[in-house]
Amino acid sequence: MPESTAPALPVTFRPARTRAVLLTAGVTMFVVITTVGMMLEKLGPGERASFVFTATLFLGVLVLLARPKVVADEQGVTVVNITRTRRLAWAEILRVNLRPGDPWVFLDLSDGTSLPVLGIQPGIAKQRAIQDARALRGLADSRGSGAEQG
Known part of the structure; x- marks a missing residue:
């Protein structure tokens, strides 16, 4: 992208x-x-x-x-889910996934785990969620370790 x-x-x-x-x-x-x-x-x-x-x-x-959100800045991403907040550096994000039928975006992380991102969910506004997922994927690809993997 x-x-x-x-x-x-x-x-x-x-x-x-x-x-x-x-x-x-x-x-x-x-x-x-x-x-x-x-x-x-x-x-x-x-x-x-x-x-x-x-x-x-x-x-x-x-x-x-109503609390979930994702904040992306130059240093990385802050994922705010219902009860937890997690800060990630761009290099920790290997891939941004939003497959058909997924309730929200998932991040594949460099430690081998996957993190749900409730701040981007296709429930009521499917097209908006797809646009947001593509934008986050573009940011992760251009700034993170995903850029080196091709």
Whole structure:
């Protein structure tokens, strides 16, 4: 892949539509559950607090699910998944994979492992995920050890 197709650095890849849906659903659920809890007249303060706590818990889970992203800069890539963040140098990335049917991109690493990259996923926006995967592949090929392997 020619380097001219690679985006300018730094660049952040994230599933924007999925993130918007998750955050909108989370805020909506929080408002609805909290409102219902406050409107029920027979509930005591503890029961109302449990409604707010439950709404906050749902919102927190959806915020975690909306967290994934990939940040590429001159030194390497930072992969932020649901609960973990991992920093990789360009030389550690051998290949960027997004095969048909894959739920997200996978990175083949120089230590023989594979790292899922939830920040590029074809769920709602398949064409965008394909473009992002190609862009990340172009960056990895032009900057990493993949360039030496041919």
